[in-house]
Amino acid sequence: MANIQTLDPDASPLAYYGAELRRHREAQGLTQPQLGSAIFCTGSLVGQVETTKKVPTRDFSERVDAALGTDGVFSRLVGLVLRSQLPTWFQAYADMEAKATYISTYQAQVVYGLLQTEDYARALLTPGMPDDPDRLVAARLERQRILQREKPPLTWAILDEAVLYRKIGGPAVMRAQLQKLLDSSTNRWMRIQVLPFAAGEHASLDGSFNLLRFEDDPDLVYTEDLISGHMTANPETVREGSLRYAHLQAAALSVEESAARISRVMEERYGARP
Known part of the structure; x- marks a missing residue:
C-alpha cells in the first residue's frame, strides 16, 4: 500500500502532481473528504490521486484549481501527467x-x-x-x-x-x-x-x-x-x-x-x- 509520505515528487509527473495536490490541500487546512466534497468526488479519489493510485483527469484538475484557487496549476500539469501515461x-x-x-x-x-x-x-x-x-x-x-x-x-x-x-x-x-x-x-x-x-x-x-x-x-x-x-x-x-x-x-x-x-x-x- 503506497504511503504518501514516502512518495518522491521527482519520481514521475504523476508523483509530482500527487505531492503538489497534497501540499496545496493541506496548506488550506482541508481533509481529503472536504476537498472531495468541494470538487464533487469522494475523499477516497482525492487520496488515490495523491498516492498515484489514480491518474487525474482534466476535469478533476480544473475543479481542483477552482476549489483551491491555484490559478490553473493543476490544469497545466495534468497534460504532462497524461502524456507520461502513454507507452x-x-x-x-x-x-x-x-x-x-x-x-x-x-x-x-x-x-x-x-x-x-x-x-x-x-x-x-x-x-x-x-x-x-x-x-x-x-x-x-x-x-x-x-x-x-x-x-x-x-x-x-x-x-x-x-x-x-x-x-x-x-x-x-x-x-x-x-x-x-x-x-x-x-x-x-x-x-x-x-x-x-x-x-x-x-x-x-x-x-x-x-x-x-x-x-x-x-x-x-x-x-x-x-x-x-x-x-x-x-x-x-x-x-x-x-x-x-x-x-x-x-x-x-x-x-x-x-x-x-x-x-x-x-x-x-x-x-x-x-
Missing part, C-alpha cells in the same frame, strides 16, 4: 505529433487515435490491458487536444473501408464513432477519405503509416510493429512514404464520396441515420 515507446511520437503542422495518416485496421471516441478507444485498449486501461484512454483523449487549438494541424486521414466494418465495442460504439468521423469531416482543418474495397491492391498493403510535417524540422515517417513504434526522418524513407500516400489519395474515394460511404455503412450495418 514509453510512443511518447516520442506523441511529442512530435503535438508539434506538427500537417499530419497525414493511412489506417488499415482502426480509426486514427486523434479521431477516436472515448468508448471506441476504451474498447481497443482494454484487451490485454487489465491493470488500468483508463490511464491509456485518458492519455489518448489528451492527445486529441491538439485538434482544439486556434490553429490546429491540418490533418488528412485515409481509412481503409475495413475500418468502418470492424465492429469495435459493439454497434452503439461504432455508431458514435462513425458519427464522429462525419462530424470531423466538416472541420476546415480535417480531411477524411475512405479507401474502398474496390481499390483492390494498393500502395500500402503492408500496413498503416503516418507522415508528419513541421514548420522548421524535417518531415517524419512513423510506423508500428507488434510491440513498438519506429520514427525516421531519413529523406529516402520520407520520399517513399509521401509517394505511397499520394497513390493512396488517388485511389481513395473523394472527401464527399467518403462521407457518403461512412453514412451508408453506419445506417446499413449499425442501424442509424446521421
Whole structure:
C-alpha cells in the first residue's frame, strides 16, 4: 500500500502532481473528504490521486484549481501527467505529433487515435490491458487536444473501408464513432477519405503509416510493429512514404464520396441515420 509520505515528487509527473495536490490541500487546512466534497468526488479519489493510485483527469484538475484557487496549476500539469501515461515507446511520437503542422495518416485496421471516441478507444485498449486501461484512454483523449487549438494541424486521414466494418465495442460504439468521423469531416482543418474495397491492391498493403510535417524540422515517417513504434526522418524513407500516400489519395474515394460511404455503412450495418 503506497504511503504518501514516502512518495518522491521527482519520481514521475504523476508523483509530482500527487505531492503538489497534497501540499496545496493541506496548506488550506482541508481533509481529503472536504476537498472531495468541494470538487464533487469522494475523499477516497482525492487520496488515490495523491498516492498515484489514480491518474487525474482534466476535469478533476480544473475543479481542483477552482476549489483551491491555484490559478490553473493543476490544469497545466495534468497534460504532462497524461502524456507520461502513454507507452514509453510512443511518447516520442506523441511529442512530435503535438508539434506538427500537417499530419497525414493511412489506417488499415482502426480509426486514427486523434479521431477516436472515448468508448471506441476504451474498447481497443482494454484487451490485454487489465491493470488500468483508463490511464491509456485518458492519455489518448489528451492527445486529441491538439485538434482544439486556434490553429490546429491540418490533418488528412485515409481509412481503409475495413475500418468502418470492424465492429469495435459493439454497434452503439461504432455508431458514435462513425458519427464522429462525419462530424470531423466538416472541420476546415480535417480531411477524411475512405479507401474502398474496390481499390483492390494498393500502395500500402503492408500496413498503416503516418507522415508528419513541421514548420522548421524535417518531415517524419512513423510506423508500428507488434510491440513498438519506429520514427525516421531519413529523406529516402520520407520520399517513399509521401509517394505511397499520394497513390493512396488517388485511389481513395473523394472527401464527399467518403462521407457518403461512412453514412451508408453506419445506417446499413449499425442501424442509424446521421
